[in-house]
Amino acid sequence: MNNTINIEDIKLNDSERQPCEIWTRVMGYHRPVSEFNKGKKSEYYSRKCFVEEKATMHLSLEGACNCELAAAE
Secondary structure (H helix, E strand, O other), X not given: OOXXXXXXXXXXXXXXXXXXXXXXXXXXXXXXXXXXXXHHXXXXXXXXXXXXXXXXXXXXXXXXXXHHHHHHO
């Protein structure tokens, strides 16, 4: 007996869906974004996500950052 479910066969109406609540850390504690006032929501949606690759682009091939290279001179 085959008990596998084909995901393509699953159909949900909008009334069956559950909204996803987004929480974020603000001032040291977590709050749902849905509870923010207009200004804080605007600030949240204009945030840029941290991208580690961009943060490490300034590193030299030896792995030292520019400030460590300057201190060594």
